[in-house]
Amino acid sequence: MKAKVYVTLKQGVLDPQGKAIQHSVELLGYGGIADVRQGKYFEIALDGTLAETEAREAANRMAREVLSNPIIEDYRVEIE
């Protein structure tokens, strides 16, 4: 089982890296792009001792306390 954590900038927080990436891909000729936002992805391998609900709870706590900064970032957790 794995916990996947996605950390993204909150809506309204300016993302200069995303803007620079958007500029670069547009220079390459890709069109139709409205916006690029950069985030972080964490893959946490679980050893099987936690039930899914416990794993979800732990991953949410980790995401909140360590992996994201709640002032500027949101997070989303998937267990699979």
Added chain:
Amino acid sequence: MKFGVIVFPGSNCDHDAYHVISKHVGQPVDFIWHRDTDLNAYDALIIPGGFSYGDYLRAGALARFSPVMNSVRDFAARGGFVLGICNGFQILCEAGLLPGALMRNRDLHFICDHVNVHVETTETPFTNQLKGGTVLRIPIAHAEGNYVCDDATLEELRREDRIVLRYCDERGEATEAANPNGSRDNIAGICNRERNVLGLMPHPERACEDLLGSSDGRDIFRSLAATLAAME
């Protein structure tokens, strides 16, 4: 009075801070390794600049879990003075000792340059030897110094006179052009509500000798020393 300079793996302005306290302030100072937890001997702590834990995850995010940080929290809660410079400011924000966060600079570059900062308040233990409205020329050296906070926090900082330094032009005007990194409201440094914890992105410890281009940073350390002397 005794100063302590906290050293994390990756701190690199620790010796500069130590040098300034011992040579220019003329007071005893120790290095404190991030695994130490006994801060009873100290009256003021400096969390220096650098790249603690390689800036992994986010600048300052991992240093906040070092054993010393629980002691720093208690130290600050007891009224001890804490000065966070650059990475130290980032750590204080991540640790929740100061509000807001420091994000990637607006133009993405690492900026290493002398900037002007306007002293917004002298009602802090770190600026009480300065004249209000003074413009200090102090270097910055960071990639993540873009201060962000929500509207309510900004309003609170203003109302409580907690914005200590703002980026400005030579005349002291906090213009957009004088804002090197996109910081909200040109904020370069803020203090906590109790005013004993200051975080700032500029490096006053690198501006203490004329030979290095500016000695404007000295008064920040001297203010702190004067505050401590008055308490003895």
